[in-house]
């Protein structure tokens with residue numbers, strides 16, 4: 001019955017938060033690997049969550065890219081902009097990734113759906129250390145970076161290392177560091193192994209995992225059994241105040257693992 005179901009989910013969410021060492025988990029029914037509608041439900045739940053945590057007035061919301069967030073974005077709604085001015089900014093450069101799933105596009109879609117605003121940052125993710133230094137000083141980039149660092153909310157996903165290594169066009173040398181280090185997860189350009197050890201960091205502009213400590217609300221969204229290992233690995237580095245939106249598929253595998 002409904003009550004038993006509700007209590008079951010509440011218990012699952014509590015156990016998962018304890019196991020991952022974060023403040024809160026929201027577990028939705030299903031397995032995102034098999035059903036797209038599960039990712040749509042992440043979006044609707046995110047909309048609800050933002051509605052309950054965002055203050056009246058302006059909010060700066062940094063978002064990353066990926067297929068999960070691209071789909072999540074479609075499920076946000078204009079009620080979020082009631083008494084609020086929302087500005088979506090890409091947490092990092094994203095050119096190089098396919099246009100539809102890069103952070104700039106996710107921001108644009110979130111702004112469209114919520115009737116908010118967005119700022120784009122057209123920068124490659126994979127740039128040399130030297131260009132990275134000088135680009136950071138460019139006025140147009142500096143102004144977006146300032147917004148990113150002033151964010152009161154970050155919404156990000158967690159990728160599996162092998163898929164993300166392909167998507168981020170890593171060189172052969174970088175690829176072998178990721179492979180030899182047995183990386184299983186990626187977030188914000190950082191690759192981690194099962195124990196949460198940093199294996200490789202893609203030089204990049206934008207938010208770093210360590211910057212999350214200073215951001216009031218950190219929301220991670222990732223689901224499906226295929227993401228279970230990546231979620232566990234990344235959460236070893238996540239700030240404690242992270243809220244994870246996930247599904248039963250990932251949760252049950254994580255809780256089964258010792």
Ligand code: G3H
Pocket residue numbers: 064065066067068069157158159160186187188
């Ligand atoms: O930046 C990419 C995310 O970390 C994961 O991407 O949602 O396509 O798996 P995904």
